[in-house]
Amino acid sequence: MNYLIAHQIHQYPFLHTTARKKTIKHKLISVLSGFASVRLGKAEYVMNAGDTFWLPFDCLNALTYFPNCSLIEVEVSVRSTKNYPHQAGLVQRSALLDVLLDTLSQSPFDPSNNEQKKWLEIVDFEFEKLSPKLDDSVLTLENAAKIPSIDHASLQMALKVRQAFKLRASGIKTERIIDEVFSANAQQAEQLCLAIANKSLSS
Numbered sequence: 001m002n003y004l005i006a007h008q009i010h011q012y013p014f015l016h017t018t019a020r021k022k023t024i025k026h027k028l029i030s031v032l033s034g035f036a037s038v039r040l041g042k043a044e045y046v047m048n049a050g051d052t053f054w055l056p057f058d059c060l061n062a063l064t065y066f067p068n069c070s071l072i073e074v075e076v077s078v079r080s081t082k083n084y085p086h087q088a089g090l091v092q093r094s095a096l097l098d099v100l101l102d103t104l105s106q107s108p109f110d111p112s113n114n115e116q117k118k119w120l121e122i123v124d125f126e127f128e129k130l131s132p133k134l135d136d137s138v139l140t141l142e143n144a145a146k147i148p149s150i151d152h153a154s155l156q157m158a159l160k161v162r163q164a165f166k167l168r169a170s171g172i173k174t175e176r177i178i179d180e181v182f183s184a185n186a187q188q189a190e191q192l193c194l195a196i197a198n199k200s201l202s203s
Contacts, residue, residue, distance in 0.1 A: 003111060005076045005124050006074070006111075007075075008073045008109060010065070010072075012066075012067065012069045014197050015161060016065040017166075021062075022061075023059045023061065025075040025077055026075065026127070027073060027075050028055075029055070032049065032072060033070045034065075034069030037063070038061050038064075038088075039061060039064075043134075044142075046139045046147065049149065053088070053132075054085055054087075056087065057084075059088050067196055074123060076124060076127065082124065084127055085132050087132050089133045089138065090138045092131070100123050103119060160192065161196045164177050164181045189201055
């Protein structure tokens with residue numbers, strides 16, 4: 001059912017990516033642990049634990065959730081008549097929104113829960129006050145090495161695996177992918193793909 005506002009809690013033990021597409025709702029993503037990234041145009045921005053990112057309706061994006069990432073998403077239907085930010089970007093949560101998101105992250109969405117419904121109504125009100133930004137202070141994936149909590153070597157391996165599956169989806173043969181992405185090391189390719197994405201490149 002298409003609710004006016006609802007939240008979802010996601011946990012990704014393995015690498016997970018979404019296709020590049022436009023949002024069909026307004027969406028707020030708040031990373032609880034690990035990290036994720038969002039591609040907007042040619043730039044890809046990092047969402048680290050504690051970061052919150054706003055994606056307005058009809059925003060073209062692609063998301064990557066790196067292994068062991070957990071997050072809460074709050075989506076608002078386009079049926080809502082409220083005035084939300086039209087620009088995507090990193091947002092600073094108010095103290096109130098911070099507490100509400102933390103509370104909502106403790107339990108899944110339940111339309112019969114009246115208390116939860118009240119919380120979401122306040123969250124919706126807080127959304128109108130957001131000021132998303134995409135200035136130089138918002139780190140891109142290229143500069144992720146500057147984030148102490150992100151292991152650079154693990155990130156590079158995950159990006160290799162992501163690239164491999166992206167090439168496979170575009171019709172490139174497995175042998176060529178192994179040559180180009182994994183320096184012709186088929187054993188390493190299989191081990192990394194299973195460990196990071198929980199699936200085989202050859203399946």
